[in-house]
Amino acid sequence: MTTKQKHLLYNALFLVGCAGLLLFLLKAPPETTRPLPHDATHERFMTMKKKEAEKFCERCHAPGKEAPLPETHPPKYRCLFCHKRK
Ligand code: HEC
Ligand code: HEC
Incomplete structure (x- = not known):
């Protein structure tokens, strides 16, 4: 060769x-990975800038809040990177 x-x-x-x-x-x-749900709670995040929207996630998805993440949840610095909006 x-x-x-x-x-x-x-x-x-x-x-x-x-x-x-x-x-x-x-x-x-x-x-x-489950997409961002289309419901009353999440609909407004569909059109918001991603970084803006992600500031709200932990108001409910954090320990002691309405819908805490399971302990086995993967690293979660950018929610919408994995939980797609579609
Ligand atoms: C006002 C409270 C609230 C905010 C803010 C919120 N969520 Fe939720 N989310 C919930 C609740 C309650 C559930 C579980 C019940 C349901 O499916 O609606 C849920 C469920 C989910 C689920 C699982 C859906 C499924 O199919 O099981 C994902 C993924 C999710 N949220 C992502 C997000 C992301 C990403 C953000 C930020 C952009 C966010 N949520 C902001 C309350 C909230
Ligand atoms: C690295 C990817 C990744 C990132 C970033 C991420 N997630 Fe997840 N998330 C997952 C995976 C994987 C699962 C479990 C599999 C599934 O979605 O069914 C999950 C599950 C969930 C669930 C459902 C939990 C349940 O009770 O079943 C919610 C709610 C959720 N994530 C919210 C968020 C929020 C809010 C953020 C940002 C603070 C976030 N995720 C960031 C990958 C991610």
Whole structure:
């Protein structure tokens, strides 16, 4: 194999690797995570800027509040990153 052919092969492998990783990241977690519910409580957050909306989440979803998160909840710094609005 010439050096040029080797470079082509490595570039191709690299691209396949990237595509695989991208698919994995796009596919894996969000599909199973519940979206932001469409109900009286959450409807107003659908149109708000994400960062604005996220300031309200912990008024109810925090220990001792109306709907605390389970202890097994994953890291929760950006709610709407995982709980999509759709
Ligand atoms: C006024 C209180 C309140 C606020 C503010 C609030 N929630 Fe909720 N949320 C609730 C309650 C109560 C439930 C459980 C009952 C229900 O499903 O409506 C709930 C349920 C949920 C669920 C689970 C839905 C399901 O299918 O089980 C998600 C996800 C959620 N909230 C995300 C959020 C996010 C993200 C924010 C901030 C943008 C937010 N909530 C702000 C009260 C609130
Ligand atoms: C890293 C991704 C991620 C982030 C960020 C995140 N969550 Fe979750 N959340 C999950 C997963 C995964 C579950 C459990 C699986 C599911 O949604 O059914 C969950 C579950 C929930 C539930 C349902 C709990 C129950 O009793 O069943 C609520 C409510 C919720 N999250 C609210 C929030 C709020 C509010 C924030 C921001 C403070 C937040 N989440 C940030 C991934 C995330």
